[in-house]
Amino acid sequence: MKVIVPKNAGVCWGVERAIDMAYQTIHESQYHKIVSLGPLVHNPEVVEDFKSKGVEVISDLKESQAGTVVFRSHGVPLNTYEEAKTKGLEVVDATCPFVKRSQNYARRFSRQGYFVVIVGDEKHPEMKSVRSFSPGPHLVTMNPKDLEKIPVDSKVGLIAQTTIPLTIFEAMVEAAQKRFPEVKTHDTICDATKIRQEEAAETARQVECMLIIGGKESSNTKKLTKICKEIQPKSYEIEHEREIDFSWFEGVKILGVTAGASTPVPVIQRVCSYILDNLSQKRIQQAI
Ligand code: SF4
Incomplete structure (x- = not known):
């Protein structure tokens, strides 16, 4: 055969970068407690290796009182940065630059008065992060029918979860163009x-x-x-x-x-x- x-x-560039940043942190903070907010990568063997080197996975910052916290490539909600600062935690931000690009577009569209539609899975951690950067009205969905929830005279800005198939994003853009007078898009699906x-x-x-x-x-x-x-x-x-x-x-x-x-x-x-x-x-x- x-x-x-x-x-x-x-492994993609963004995850590899996050893994390298975490290993570098372990190397530099020998006497510090290090935690990662969520598993750094969806691979049990890599997570196990980090665990053997003392990196504990936590699901909420409430579980950490001191030391260093690593934010994984998916990114974190905006208020998590504040929370880490208030707790005096040192932050290693391994958010993938492609996710940061989506965060920036979400914020920019919002500031320009667009209703932001983030095409993705609302339960995914990346979406929880990206939507938090949009201070104005926004929606996370992959269902064109959900666009009916947005007032028909809105100007709408669409971005995408970095990992969705392009066809899903294109279908949402097409549906938005049929319904709204002004539609702007940024294809934020990453090349990887x-x-x-x-x-x-x-x-x-x-x-x-x-x-x-x-x-x-x-x-x-x-x-x-x-x-x-x-x-x-x-x-x-x-x-x-x-x-x-x-x-x-x-x-x-x-x-x-x-x-x-x-x-x-x-x-x-x-x-x-x-x-x-x-x-x-x-x-x-x-x-x-
Ligand atoms: S956005 Fe792309 S490069 Fe970045 S972590 Fe996700 S899949 Fe990898």
Whole structure:
């Protein structure tokens, strides 16, 4: 069986930067307590490594009284900066610059009097962060029907969650243009996401089975899986190689393997080696 891995599969620049910043903080603050507000990356092995180096994951700043707090690449709500300052915590802000760009557009649209529509999943931490930068009226949604909640004479500014498929953003923009007299848009989907989604789709077209590696909480992994499944129904999402069912590969001559933006490249390599080693062992056993 041949295995194809897209060129840019796995960890993106923004997550890699956040991981590097956290390791640098560990190196520099040997006697400090370090916490991260939420897991730094949706990869259990990387989170475990940080834990072994003393970085505790907290879900609320109330759990931390002193030391350093690392804000992950998704960003945090605006009032979290204030809260950290009030508590005297040292902040290492690893918010991805692409998320910062969205925060800036949310603030700018709002100040210019636009009703801000942030096209994304309102439960996602990035959306909780970005919407907090918009002081005026705003809405987080991926459903064009929700635009009916906005007064029809509004001027509307649209931005996107960095990881959504472009088609969702385009559908929202089209619906907004039909309803409102003035519509401004900034496509804030990050290139890392676009490239990974395009490459995943391209790979899914060439293979008989597709494997998508990523953390269970990773929304960009889920999106990659959705895109691949639409093209190749035999697409399976895993977090770890032990979840692989080898019956998936029966009769498969070409397998595609991709990974979400939180999955380190060595994990992809390990999964591919695991598959190929197991398949060749099976072949040897059958030949004996
Ligand atoms: S997916 Fe894009 S926006 Fe998100 S962390 Fe990576 S580079 Fe930044």
